[in-house]
Amino acid sequence: MRRGLKPLVFAACLLPLAWLAGRFWLDDLGVNPVETVNRFLGDWSLRFLLLALAVTPLRRLAGWPALARLRRMLGLFAFFHVCLHLASYVGLDLFFDWQALWRDVVKRRYITLGMLCFLLLVPLAATSTDAMIRRLGGRRWRALHRLVYPAGLLAVAHFWMMVKADIREPLAYALVLAGLLGWRAVRAAGTARQRMSLHSADIGS
Ligand code: HEM
Numbered sequence: 568m569r570r571g572l573k574p575l576v577f578a579a580c581l582l583p584l585a586w587l588a589g590r591f592w593l594d595d596l597g598v599n600p601v602e603t604v605n606r607f608l609g610d611w612s613l614r615f616l617l618l619a620l621a622v623t624p625l626r627r628l629a630g631w632p633a634l635a636r637l638r639r640m641l642g643l644f645a646f647f648h649v650c651l652h653l654a655s656y657v658g659l660d661l662f663f664d665w666q667a668l669w670r671d672v673v674k675r676r677y678i679t680l681g682m683l684c685f686l687l688l689v690p691l692a693a694t695s696t697d698a699m700i701r702r703l704g705g706r707r708w709r710a711l712h713r714l715v716y717p718a719g720l721l722a723v724a725h726f727w728m729m730v731k732a733d734i735r736e737p738l739a740y741a742l743v744l745a746g747l748l749g750w751r752a753v754r755a756a757g758t759a760r761q762r763m764s765l766h767s768a769d770i771g772s
Pocket of ligand 1: 602605606607608609610611613614616635649652656678681682683684698722725726729
């Protein structure tokens with residue numbers, strides 16, 4: 568089962584794109600296909616990012632260390648979908664008008680946040696290989712990969728700022744993200760407290 572987990576999850580991660588391709592094939596992308604494609608890819612970028620962030624809490628809470636092997640893959644699927652999301656916007660929506668993209672980045676705040684999020688994800692994807700982990704060293708690599716937290720916040724803010732009235736969907740994502748980051752904050756505080764009490768016990772003895 569352990570061996571089969573990774574290929575199984577890999578195949579499952581391809582399902583959203585397969586579904587999108589199916590809808591394209593059936594000419595069933597709605598009245599505004601470009602918007603449908605772009606939003607679909609945006610949604611899955613965010614979902615994969617949150618799934619990648621959920622791996623560590625799930626692994627600890629469920630006591631299932633094998634889950635750790637999925638984190639990199641889910642993170643890379645998030646980045647892959649972000650690239651497709653950006654490509655669909657630049658290619659299908661703006662027809663590769665780079666000046667229009669720059670204008671959007673400068674003027675539309677939700678695009679600014681989306682772009683910032685993308686820029687934070689680039690070094691994470693670029694350093695995701697074992698060779699890069701060795702090259703950077705564990706400590707520096709871990710410090711760099713903490714950029715995934717602000718990236719998560721920017722992704723949710725990007726979604727939140729674009730909705731006009733019904734905030735239920737971005738709110739749901741914001742709550743999931745708050746849970747995932749809150750769990751880490753509580754754990755980090757617990758570890759710091761433990762270290763402090765060990766340190767004071769050392770001084771006392
Ligand atoms: C790379 C720069 C980015 C650009 C230029 C961009 C642009 C856009 C645009 C134009 C929309 C559709 C807005 C509308 O139809 O009114 C959108 C929606 C969205 N984007 Fe992005 N985005 C970027 C990055 C990201 C990133 C990094 C994520 C998540 C990791 C993300 C997640 C989303 C989500 C969740 C939606 C909403 C989809 C929905 O309406 O259901 N985007 N983005």
